[in-house]
Amino acid sequence: MKNKGRFGDYGGFYVPEVLIPVLEELEEAFYKYYKDEKFVAELDNLSRNYAGRPTPLYYASRFSEYVGFKVYLKREDLLHGGAHKVNNTLGQGLLAKYMGKTKLIAETGAGQHGLATAMIGALLGMETKIFMGTTDIERQSVNVHKMKLCGAEVIGVEGATGTLKDAINDALRYWTGHVDDTFYLFGTAAGPHPYPTVVRHFQTPIGIEARQQCLDNIGRLPDIIVACVGGGSNAIGIFSAFLEDKDVRLVGVEAGGEGVSTGRHASTLVAGKIGILHGTKSYLLQNQEGQVFDTESISAGLDYPGVGPEHCMLKDIGRAEYVEAEDKDVIKVFDLMCRLEGILPALESSHALAYLMKSKGKLSSDTVVVANLSGRGDKDVGIIESYRKVTKG
Amino acid sequence: MKSYSELFSELDRTALIPFFMIGDPDYDTGLEIVKTAIDSGADILELGIAFSDPIADGPTIQKAGIRAMRSGMTVKRAIEFIKEVKDYKDIPIGLLMYYNLIYQYGSKEFFEDCCKSGVNSVLVADMNIDNAKEVADLQRSAGLDTVFMVTPNTRSERIERIAAQTNGFIYSVSLLGVTGSREKLSDTVKGLIEKLKGLTDVPVCVGFGISSAEHAVQIARSGADGVIIGSKIVKMIEENLDDKQKMLDQISSFISDVKSALAAI
Numbered sequence: 001m002k003n004k005g006r007f008g009d010y011g012g013f014y015v016p017e018v019l020i021p022v023l024e025e026l027e028e029a030f031y032k033y034y035k036d037e038k039f040v041a042e043l044d045n046l047s048r049n050y051a052g053r054p055t056p057l058y059y060a061s062r063f064s065e066y067v068g069f070k071v072y073l074k075r076e077d078l079l080h081g082g083a084h085k086v087n088n089t090l091g092q093g094l095l096a097k098y099m100g101k102t103k104l105i106a107e108t109g110a111g112q113h114g115l116a117t118a119m120i121g122a123l124l125g126m127e128t129k130i131f132m133g134t135t136d137i138e139r140q141s142v143n144v145h146k147m148k149l150c151g152a153e154v155i156g157v158e159g160a161t162g163t164l165k166d167a168i169n170d171a172l173r174y175w176t177g178h179v180d181d182t183f184y185l186f187g188t189a190a191g192p193h194p195y196p197t198v199v200r201h202f203q204t205p206i207g208i209e210a211r212q213q214c215l216d217n218i219g220r221l222p223d224i225i226v227a228c229v230g231g232g233s234n235a236i237g238i239f240s241a242f243l244e245d246k247d248v249r250l251v252g253v254e255a256g257g258e259g260v261s262t263g264r265h266a267s268t269l270v271a272g273k274i275g276i277l278h279g280t281k282s283y284l285l286q287n288q289e290g291q292v293f294d295t296e297s298i299s300a301g302l303d304y305p306g307v308g309p310e311h312c313m314l315k316d317i318g319r320a321e322y323v324e325a326e327d328k329d330v331i332k333v334f335d336l337m338c339r340l341e342g343i344l345p346a347l348e349s350s351h352a353l354a355y356l357m358k359s360k361g362k363l364s365s366d367t368v369v370v371a372n373l374s375g376r377g378d379k380d381v382g383i384i385e386s387y388r389k390v391t392k393g
Numbered sequence: 394m395k396s397y398s399e400l401f402s403e404l405d406r407t408a409l410i411p412f413f414m415i416g417d418p419d420y421d422t423g424l425e426i427v428k429t430a431i432d433s434g435a436d437i438l439e440l441g442i443a444f445s446d447p448i449a450d451g452p453t454i455q456k457a458g459i460r461a462m463r464s465g466m467t468v469k470r471a472i473e474f475i476k477e478v479k480d481y482k483d484i485p486i487g488l489l490m491y492y493n494l495i496y497q498y499g500s501k502e503f504f505e506d507c508c509k510s511g512v513n514s515v516l517v518a519d520m521n522i523d524n525a526k527e528v529a530d531l532q533r534s535a536g537l538d539t540v541f542m543v544t545p546n547t548r549s550e551r552i553e554r555i556a557a558q559t560n561g562f563i564y565s566v567s568l569l570g571v572t573g574s575r576e577k578l579s580d581t582v583k584g585l586i587e588k589l590k591g592l593t594d595v596p597v598c599v600g601f602g603i604s605s606a607e608h609a610v611q612i613a614r615s616g617a618d619g620v621i622i623g624s625k626i627v628k629m630i631e632e633n634l635d636d637k638q639k640m641l642d643q644i645s646s647f648i649s650d651v652k653s654a655l656a657a658i
Contacts, residue, residue: 001523014492016449017521018544018569020551160459165446172448177570179546276493277446279519289468290497291445 002027005193008316010309013192015279022179027194029099034201039098046090051080053205057213062340067360069367074210076374083375084206084234085116089185091202093120096183103182104128107171109136109164110300111143112375113187118152128152131171133162136300143379161294164304168278188231189308192279196309203237210370211241218368226251227372228351230302232311234374239320252311253351255297256324266295268307269315269322277306298327298387299347325354333357346375394511395483397538397561401596407613407655408436410598411648412623414457415440415474416466418634426644427478433645434652437485439621442471444491449518451573453624456631468494472510479511487540488515500528504535514540514561522555529558540564545581556593565589565599574625575602578611586615606654613658
């Protein structure tokens with residue numbers, strides 16, 4: 001490897017020897033192409049005309065009135081596929097094509113990354129396999145259908161619980177046996193080096209655009225940036241442009257599930273301990289011995305027991321702060337956003353909004369906050385209905 | 394305590410190394426199985442400690458890990474298990490496990506406790522030679538030998554670096570993939586063993602996909618110092634969970650057969 005892929009002491013590439021050649025190949029290709037004129041032009045064209053970049057920065061006036069300060073939404077939910085995931089799948093998909101790979105594999109939890117990969121597999125004419133836990137396949141059947149419509153094969157993974165971490169385990173295993181022609185399109189800014197760097201890079205347009213839009217439309221930088229954090233790709237995408245702007249507070253919101261004290265949550269940075277999972281050193285939800293926990297949250301997209309290594313470093317050096325939002329507040333703010341703005345936010349993104357709802361009355365009226373609305377909530381309507389039935393029943 | 398180098402210099406044939414998940418299907422039965430393997434002719438034992446996310450393992454070893462964890466296996470109990478095995482016979486033991494369990498235990502303390510209980514080496518499945526420094530120095534100062542993996546896609550320059558860090562044996566993976574029994578032996582393995590033998594004097598043991606006495610003989614004829622058989626034997630546990638005697642008999646006769654085949658070369 002050219003570099004060690006470290007963010008402070010976090011990150012690295014804790015993988016079996018067999019994966020080293022293929023990670024080296026990916027690292028080499030990334031550094032060769034990410035500034036290459038032809039590659040950049042092709043990605044830029046697809047980002048604009050296929051995915052729908054740049055996305056608007058929208059002043060949510062009625063929601064702002066409700067919370068008592070100024071809330072702007074970075075509308076990644078308007079992208080093709082309904083989430084920021086397409087930024088990464090276009091970038092990595094193109095990289096796979098430039099590397100001469102003919103097949104794509106990916107893991108998915110909620111199905112958003114799986115769908116975004118299936119779309120790009122179709123676009124680039126690549127055979128695509130999506131690994132998905134059997135539990136997730138059941139609760140996210142709409143996305144499973146969409147992936148299949150795009151020509152992808154969806155492979156059910158049993159594992160211990162049939163969720164995202166089992167899907168990643170199996171995708172890694174499959175990759176080990178098919179390194180020659182297969183590109184592993186990893187979905188978040190975690191996993192072994194170079195993935196945290198690669199995914200971060202392809203998500204930086206969120207922050208670069210948002211920063212410029214603030215300067216152009218508001219005439220100044222925002223006071224606070226807030227984004228939800230599972231693995232952390234949408235958050236690092238928007239945070240990255242503001243890291244040097246020391247007066248801009250960066251807030252990451254994790255899935256608090258039923259409450260951190262209940263143990264049923266996915267608040268890795270809030271409640272985890274340092275460990276090694278899926279090739280990277282990060283905060284981790286695990287028992288004392290080091291067996292990794294299964295997480296619980298209403299949003300399958302945040303259900304991950306690890307977290308991107310750069311977020312771990314930003315937490316430790318105090319550049320970003322990480323908090324959690326519980327399911328009940330997430331549902332409440334989802335309703336609020338629907339009623340006040342006519343926008344259905346994804347349950348993942350609703351975690352960021354829940355932080356704003358809870359900040360009502362605590363921030364001065366001239367405070368400017370940008371929330372990353374990383375995805376749309378159409379996929380979640382069924383989940384919300386059944387949550388209501390359970391809590392009422 | 395018997396060292397790898399003592400064992401390899403004593404043997405005039407290829408060593409037979411069965412793999413078991415510690416505590417599969419439970420502590421007591423697992424111990425009986427391992428004792429049976431020793432009585433049937435195992436030269437070295439490769440033992441795994443179950444981890445929640447075993448990315449280098451195929452379905453058979455994954456299920457073994459789940460069985461072990463469900464029966465209450467922990468890292469501390471695994472060390473007790475090893476002590477009991479060593480009390481039964483002074484046979485070299487290599488551990489195969491994942492880094493997070495070691496990291497949480499405290500790497501230095503873990504390797505010291507391993508050495509005290511009679512372990513010869515600890516192969517960390519999710520480490521490679523580039524980050525091996527994090528464990529290799531601690532292993533050596535605790536008194537353990539080092540074992541690292543080489544795969545068919547490892548370049549010669551890396552093989553030399555790996556060999557330089559290894560004083561136990563090189564765990565040579567026969568194919569590109571995860572653990573699991575295969576019908577046919579990979580055709581890359583002969584070339585890989587010859588290449589390794591040309592580059593280093595460190596003993597070479599071959600594992601992954603070796604499923605019959607015939608495979609073992611082919612590996613031995615290619616010049617390997619040891620042959621590691623995991624999934625094929627672990628499957629015999631999985632298939633006979635409700636009939637312990639049959640399980641032990643199958644394992645015993647398989648290991649004896651492979652052993653006689655290796656001895657007859």
